[in-house]
Amino acid sequence: MALNLKTPQVETRDQRLGTITQWDGRAGQLVKDSAFTYGCAKGCENGGRRLCEQSTPFAQASMCAEHIAVTNATIIQDSVVVQHSPIGCAASQSFTARYYRDLAARRGWKLEDPKSICTNLGEQDMVFGGVSRLEDTIRDAYERHKPRVIFVATSCATGIIGDDVDGAAKRVEDEIGIPVVTLHCEGFKSKHWSSGWDVIEHGILRRLVPYPRTKQLDLINVIHLGGPDVFSPLLNPLGLRVNLVMGGNTLERLAQMSEAAATVTMCFVLSYLATGLEQEFGVPEVRAPLPYGLDATDNWLRDIARLTGTSDKVEAVIESERARIAPELARLRKALTGKRGFVAAGAAFAHGLITDLRELGVTVDDAFSFHHDPTTDSGDPQQDSLGHLVDAWGDIPNYTVSPDQHFQAHAALLRAKPDFVICRHTGTLAVLAGRMGIPVLPIFYSNDGLGYEGLLTIGRAILRVLPRKRFYEDVAAHSSFPYQPWWLAETDPYAPITEPT
Amino acid sequence: MLSPVTNAQDPTGAFCSSPGAIEQVRYGCSLGALASVIAIPGAIPITHCGPGCATKQFHALSGINAYQGGEFHVPSTNLGNQEVIFGGADRLDELIASTLKVMEADLFVVQTGCIPGLVGDDVGSVVRRYQKRGVPIVVAETSGYRGNNFTGHETVIRAIIDQFVDAGDAPLQHGLVNVWSLLPYQNPFWRGDLAEIRRILEGIGLQVNILFGPASAGVAEWRAIPKAQFNLVLSPWLGLSTAAHLEDLYGQPFLHEPTIPIGAKATSAFLRRVVAFAGLDRARAEAFIAQEEKEHYVYLRDFACFYAGSTSQYRLPSQAIVVSESAYNLAVASFLVEQLGLNPGPFVISENPPEELRETIEKQYRALADQSGAEAVFEQDGKRIHQIVRATDFTGELPIVFGSTWEAALADEIGAPLVEIGYPCTDEVVLSRAYVGYRGALQLIERTYTTVVRASTMA
Numbered sequence: 001m002a003l004n005l006k007t008p009q010v011e012t013r014d015q016r017l018g019t020i021t022q023w024d025g026r027a028g029q030l031v032k033d034s035a036f037t038y039g040c041a042k043g044c045e046n047g048g049r050r051l052c053e054q055s056t057p058f059a060q061a062s063m064c065a066e067h068i069a070v071t072n073a074t075i076i077q078d079s080v081v082v083q084h085s086p087i088g089c090a091a092s093q094s095f096t097a098r099y100y101r102d103l104a105a106r107r108g109w110k111l112e113d114p115k116s117i118c119t120n121l122g123e124q125d126m127v128f129g130g131v132s133r134l135e136d137t138i139r140d141a142y143e144r145h146k147p148r149v150i151f152v153a154t155s156c157a158t159g160i161i162g163d164d165v166d167g168a169a170k171r172v173e174d175e176i177g178i179p180v181v182t183l184h185c186e187g188f189k190s191k192h193w194s195s196g197w198d199v200i201e202h203g204i205l206r207r208l209v210p211y212p213r214t215k216q217l218d219l220i221n222v223i224h225l226g227g228p229d230v231f232s233p234l235l236n237p238l239g240l241r242v243n244l245v246m247g248g249n250t251l252e253r254l255a256q257m258s259e260a261a262a263t264v265t266m267c268f269v270l271s272y273l274a275t276g277l278e279q280e281f282g283v284p285e286v287r288a289p290l291p292y293g294l295d296a297t298d299n300w301l302r303d304i305a306r307l308t309g310t311s312d313k314v315e316a317v318i319e320s321e322r323a324r325i326a327p328e329l330a331r332l333r334k335a336l337t338g339k340r341g342f343v344a345a346g347a348a349f350a351h352g353l354i355t356d357l358r359e360l361g362v363t364v365d366d367a368f369s370f371h372h373d374p375t376t377d378s379g380d381p382q383q384d385s386l387g388h389l390v391d392a393w394g395d396i397p398n399y400t401v402s403p404d405q406h407f408q409a410h411a412a413l414l415r416a417k418p419d420f421v422i423c424r425h426t427g428t429l430a431v432l433a434g435r436m437g438i439p440v441l442p443i444f445y446s447n448d449g450l451g452y453e454g455l456l457t458i459g460r461a462i463l464r465v466l467p468r469k470r471f472y473e474d475v476a477a478h479s480s481f482p483y484q485p486w487w488l489a490e491t492d493p494y495a496p497i498t499e500p501t
Numbered sequence: 502m503l504s505p506v507t508n509a510q511d512p513t514g515a516f517c518s519s520p521g522a523i524e525q526v527r528y529g530c531s532l533g534a535l536a537s538v539i540a541i542p543g544a545i546p547i548t549h550c551g552p553g554c555a556t557k558q559f560h561a562l563s564g565i566n567a568y569q570g571g572e573f574h575v576p577s578t579n580l581g582n583q584e585v586i587f588g589g590a591d592r593l594d595e596l597i598a599s600t601l602k603v604m605e606a607d608l609f610v611v612q613t614g615c616i617p618g619l620v621g622d623d624v625g626s627v628v629r630r631y632q633k634r635g636v637p638i639v640v641a642e643t644s645g646y647r648g649n650n651f652t653g654h655e656t657v658i659r660a661i662i663d664q665f666v667d668a669g670d671a672p673l674q675h676g677l678v679n680v681w682s683l684l685p686y687q688n689p690f691w692r693g694d695l696a697e698i699r700r701i702l703e704g705i706g707l708q709v710n711i712l713f714g715p716a717s718a719g720v721a722e723w724r725a726i727p728k729a730q731f732n733l734v735l736s737p738w739l740g741l742s743t744a745a746h747l748e749d750l751y752g753q754p755f756l757h758e759p760t761i762p763i764g765a766k767a768t769s770a771f772l773r774r775v776v777a778f779a780g781l782d783r784a785r786a787e788a789f790i791a792q793e794e795k796e797h798y799v800y801l802r803d804f805a806c807f808y809a810g811s812t813s814q815y816r817l818p819s820q821a822i823v824v825s826e827s828a829y830n831l832a833v834a835s836f837l838v839e840q841l842g843l844n845p846g847p848f849v850i851s852e853n854p855p856e857e858l859r860e861t862i863e864k865q866y867r868a869l870a871d872q873s874g875a876e877a878v879f880e881q882d883g884k885r886i887h888q889i890v891r892a893t894d895f896t897g898e899l900p901i902v903f904g905s906t907w908e909a910a911l912a913d914e915i916g917a918p919l920v921e922i923g924y925p926c927t928d929e930v931v932l933s934r935a936y937v938g939y940r941g942a943l944q945l946i947e948r949t950y951t952t953v954v955r956a957s958t959m960a
Contacts, residue, residue: 058599061577064553086615088530088645091561094925118526122519123646137522144884156551157615157646187551188581406574407603487603497599
């Protein structure tokens with residue numbers, strides 16, 4: 001199904017991909033029931049059934065798409081983000097600033113606070129509209145910082161009152177002569193915050209990627225979530241240069257994307273951009289399963305080599321990398337074999353981490369994914385990361401899909417009794433695990449587990465946190481959670497919520 | 502220039518006009534008062550709002566603001582398309598019912614966000630059905646467009662007092678005080694500070710409903726509010742409307758102390774005013790004050806060795822710039838100017854206090870150190886705050902900045918050390934540290950001059 005880049009609003013993941021956020025069962029069953037094999041549509045030959053989302057009347061605070069879209073717009077260099085919203089949406093400015101300053105230090109950019117301004121809508125604006133205030137703020141953003149691009153992000157409030165944000169952006173854009181890119185990211189529009197990735201990628205594709213003047217045959221786009229460049233050491237030996245995008249960009253990097261020879265994503269949740277680049281500019285998307293674990297990394301490199309005409313070099317790279325990490329990998333496997341791990345992260349990234357853990361000899365019978373996409377934008381079964389994981393490494397008996405719900409995570413952890421938890425997002429899961437007495441490895445920069453080196457990075461990090469059990473057990477013994485006793489004992493995240501007996 | 506709009510805030514909350522666009526945001530929205538509910542031991546907020554609203558507020562106010570942590574497993578309707586179109590009252594009903602089955606609390610506070618305010622959910626009637634059944638639950642209208650977390654805090658307190666606290670026929674308890682002071686989580690040091698405030702008030706013979714934080718007995722203290730002899734408002738403006746409301750309800754008098762005391766001089770003077778107001782046993786209070794001062798001044802005597810003598814190689818600051826919400830701003834400015842002998846720089850108040858209370862706040866500054874020229878400036882936008890500081894005359898002075906993380910680059914630019922005292926505070930990890938009272942002053946001095954020494958030795 002083609003992406004529609006004509007409209008400023010991106011179709012949500014819920015609509016495009018049938019994304020669900022609630023499910024519990026064997027991972028193998030979820031694979032069967034998902035669209036890649038889509039049993040029902042094709043007569044249920046594989047024993048699959050229509051993918052049914054579970055439900056629960058209770059819910060706890062979650063994240064929103066606006067948060068993702070605005071964060072990722074803010075960390076683009078030479079930009080100003082205008083949040084057209086009441087002040088609360090802009091509460092994220094402080095942590096986005098920390099994130100940006102950390103990226104700037106790692107990437108050698110000028111150490112400064114990123115620029116974002118909130119229109120700070122009040123009740124009067126809710127009644128009379130906030131468009132003129134928005135236009136003034138965009139002009140002021142330009143005057144204050146002379147940026148090269150301005151992003152305008154919507155909010156639940158402006159979505160509901162119906163401000164013509166695109167019209168306002170266009171009018172001021174004509175005046176000031178730089179792109180004013182609208183990001184339609186009202187939190188209520190999608191069940192899952194990962195829709196925010198599509199919003200920012202949609203905006204970039206529509207407005208910041210020009211038609212290529214030339215092709216750079218040795219340039220490969222790498223779409224990632226942020227963090228250190230672990231890709232160049234893998235791809236430079238093939239004679240390829242990495243154009244690292246998302247998770248902090250210069251506008252030049254974004255503009256070059258259409259000139260590249262190919263695009264890879266380190267997480268298929270972010271593949272809207274890759275699919276769009278292929279559709280609009282003919283830049284092919286590498287669809288091989290993600291490079292987690294030795295075999296998948298070998299095959300991922302081979303696929304890139306095939307697409308970039310560098311197959312003659314790839315086997316030597318694979319051989320030397322495998323040899324390089326072998327002694328340390330053996331040490332880590334020895335230390336970790338028999339340990340029980342619990343993985344909690346967003347879809348494809350969770351699948352990658354599980355592969356890493358299994359490659360390291362860790363037992364993973366339980367996992368927690370913040371959402372589930374039954375397909376990807378390309379629709380290519382190669383990108384079925386969960387299916388690939390189950391085929392290559394066996395089933396996961398307890399696979400929970402939940403939008404980071406604390407009460408469900410409590411039940412899942414009680415069921416799993418892991419030796420450690422590895423998770424992305426340091427919100428609910430990390431602190432919960434710690435307070436249940438379980439050492440936790442939170443991952444902020446999600447490139448840590450990629451490729452050959454990633455196995456070592458993850459393995460070493462787990463060994464660093466295991467001794468903290470001494471601290472967490474002490475805390476657990478002296479704290480409690482405000483749940484009813486029956487829920488504190490519950491091990492089924494989707495147990496019916498009825499009157500306590 | 503940003504759009505010219507008025508600072509006027511209608512105290513009824515109706516048709517509030519926004520104070521204009523803001524860069525470098527220094528507070529949350531009304532819904533952010535969920536942090537105040539979390540700060541009450543035994544209370545849980547139930548949030549009726551979009552996905553992301555509650556998480557963002559708590560993460561901003563706690564997660565990255567001095568890394569305070571706290572119990573965040575807050576029920577939320579996470580409103581979606583369906584509720585925006587068809588209304589969300591039924592979903593809230595379902596959420597409250599299931600919350601009561603799963604969670605355990607002494608008090609639930611339903612807080613609304615922007616969406617139910619705009620689509621017109623009748624939240625009150627949903628909650629009233631539970632109240633009629635005897636469920637300890639209240640509702641507070643905290644749509645994000647109606648104010649910030651300071652005003653939301655007062656809305657939440659008002660809701661608890663009016664809908665939960667029962668005056669009953671409890672006899673007045675002489676010597677019991679309700680304390681309305683720092684905004685929990687917004688101020689990174691509120692936990693340690695409230696503990697110190699409780700300690701010194703108990704020291705002079707009071708019993709204290711401190712109401713928030715680890716030093717509070719939780720909901721039991723809230724139930725005891727009507728029994729108190731008086732209310733103590735210990736801040737320039739926050740809490741005043743609560744105290745006035747309690748005066749109306751229960752005839753409780755209140756004492757307004759705009760300046761939170763830091764250091765022995767200010768703290769002893771404050772305690773003596775409380776003793777006089779409450780008619781406490783003077784001898785007992787003086788004995789406590791004497792013991793506290795004795796200990797305190799031994800530390801100051803020893804600090805004087807550093808301050809006077811062994812420091813000629815360090816650039817000891819001479820001029821204080823404070824950028825923060827008013828409560829800490831006034832407290833810290835007073836301490837630095839009156840007790841440490843620094844010159845006043847710009848004192849920028851960043852939380853948008855109500856217009857009608859600004860004149861009284863300004864007076865407090867003008868009265869500092871025999872009219873030493875201290876001035877309060879009200880400004881919320883980071884860009885303009887920094888322009889104000891840059892425009893200051895530093896001739897012959899060595900400035901020091903007390904502010905938020907947003908002031909890091911500015912402090913660097915003007916060659917001043919930075920001590921983080923307000924939101925956002927992302928370069929400090931704060932547990933029980935206090936900066937107020939007798940003991941807090943010593944910690945503030947430690948932090949300040951450690952920063953000064955580091956700036957000299959690590960440059």
